[in-house]
Every structure is written in structure tokens, then in C-alpha cells.
Amino acid sequence: MYVAVMMALVWATWELVGADVRPVVIFTPEWNKIFAGEPIIMTCYVKSTRKVDETYLWYKEGEWVHTGKSYTIPEAQSSHSGRYQCQTSISDKSDSVSLDVQNGYVILQAPLYIFEGDNIILRCSHHPGFAAKQTIFFKENDVIQDWGPESELFIENIFIKSVWRYRCKKQVYHNLIYYKHTDLVSFSVTGK
Incomplete structure (x- = not known):
């Protein structure tokens, strides 16, 4: 009941104040x-021109999950994967952003936001607590950084038409041997 009353007050405030800006997660x-x-x-994060005490709401897949400017997940699980949005008492909902929580040995990480002209780093990470050796990077099926100790791939001056699927393969030690594990990422580039 308390949550329903609070939600009604928040929505009533939003209708009176109106939406000024769109927040960013x-x-x-x-x-x-x-x-x-x-x-x-x-x-x-929301840039507001009004001096108003703001209420922050978080949504996962369109369903309300949290209240507060920040939403902390101390130990993420695969069930936390999904599309998140936030909204304040003076804003529309943010664009949705995806969180992907993996259980594997290797993940290929990209920045949350990528804009045309950016220099970006893709990071091929291995699961904490395991040893790792060499890494190789692919763009589509072509090797773009051969086996070596580097776990990061630097991509300079990215542009909208340069969006491809990137993949990394890394040697990770478990069960008394180094195994090769792979992950991939594809991303979209936003124009400036």
C-alpha cells in the first residue's frame, strides 16, 4: 500500500512539473x-534547469525495480541481465541500456555508449580467480590482432559504417590445462 501511495504522489508531481529533459543511464x-x-x-544522470527535489525511478524491461538516483547491484547474477531505464520527477524515461551478466570464462566488453568519431577499447576479460595467457581478436572472421599478451583492442575513429561483430579468444587455465574460450560483441554507433 505504501508503495502505491508513493507512486501516486510521484506521478502527480510529474504531471505538475512536466518533463524538462531526458536522463542518461x-x-x-x-x-x-x-x-x-x-x-x-x-x-x-539528468541535467535540470529547475531547482526541484527529484525522485528517481528505475525500470527493468518496463517494470519498476528501484527508487533512488543510483541502483547498486553488489553481486550481479544472470537474472539481472536486461534493459534498464531511469526516470525522474522532472523528466521522461531515459533510453534503455542493456546489461549483460555472464557466467562464462571469457567476456568481450565494449563501452556502454559509442559515438561516431570515438576512439574505443574492447576488453577481452577472463573470469576473476583464473589465470589467463594469450588473446586473439577478430573482426567478423578476420584476425585483426594476433595471439599476444594484450587483452584490449584499440579501435580508432569509429564511424557508423564500421560497425561489425568483434570476437576474442583467450587461453584460460582451469582443470589443470589452458583452454581457449571465445566471446563476441556487436554494438551500434550513435551519430554526433
Whole structure:
């Protein structure tokens, strides 16, 4: 009952104040993909011209899940994967952003937001607590960074037509041997 009353008050306030701006969701760490068990902090950033005490609401797949400027998940699980949005008492809902929580040995991480002209880093991470050796990077099926100790791929001056599927393969030690594990990422580039 308390939640229903609070939601009614928030919606009534929103109707009186009106929506000024659209908030942006920011992840800390900034990656779109994390390992299960890792923490993530989602922050609702909104630039407002009004001096109003704001109420913040969080949605996952369109359903309300949290109230507060930041939404912290101390140990993310695969059930936390999904599309998130935030909204304030003076704003529309943000664009949705995807959080992907993985249980595997290797993940290929990309920045949450990528704009045309950006220099970006893709990071091929191995699960914490395991040793790793060499990494190789692919763009579609072509090798673009051969086997080596580097776990990051630097891509310079990305543009909208340069969006491809990237993949990494990494040697990770478990069960007394180094196994090769792969992950991929594809992303969209926003024009400036």
C-alpha cells in the first residue's frame, strides 16, 4: 500500500512539473557486459534547469525495480541481465541500456555508449580467480590482432559504417590445462 501511495504522489508531481529533459543511464564500471558475482552501479544522470527535489525511478524491461538516483547491484547474477531505464520527477524515461551478466570464462566488453568519431577499447576479460595467457581478436572472421599478451583492442575513429561483430579468444587455465574460450560483441554507433 505504501508503495502505491508513493507512486501516486510521484506521478502527480510529474504531471505538475512536466518533463524538462531526458536522463542518461551511466554504468560503473562502464562496460555493457560483466561477470556474474561482480558489482555494478547504475546512475541516473539528468541535467535540470529547475531547482526541484527529484525522485528517481528505475525500470527493468518496463517494470519498476528501484527508487533512488543510483541502483547498486553488489553481486550481479544472470537474472539481472536486461534493459534498464531511469526516470525522474522532472523528466521522461531515459533510453534503455542493456546489461549483460555472464557466467562464462571469457567476456568481450565494449563501452556502454559509442559515438561516431570515438576512439574505443574492447576488453577481452577472463573470469576473476583464473589465470589467463594469450588473446586473439577478430573482426567478423578476420584476425585483426594476433595471439599476444594484450587483452584490449584499440579501435580508432569509429564511424557508423564500421560497425561489425568483434570476437576474442583467450587461453584460460582451469582443470589443470589452458583452454581457449571465445566471446563476441556487436554494438551500434550513435551519430554526433
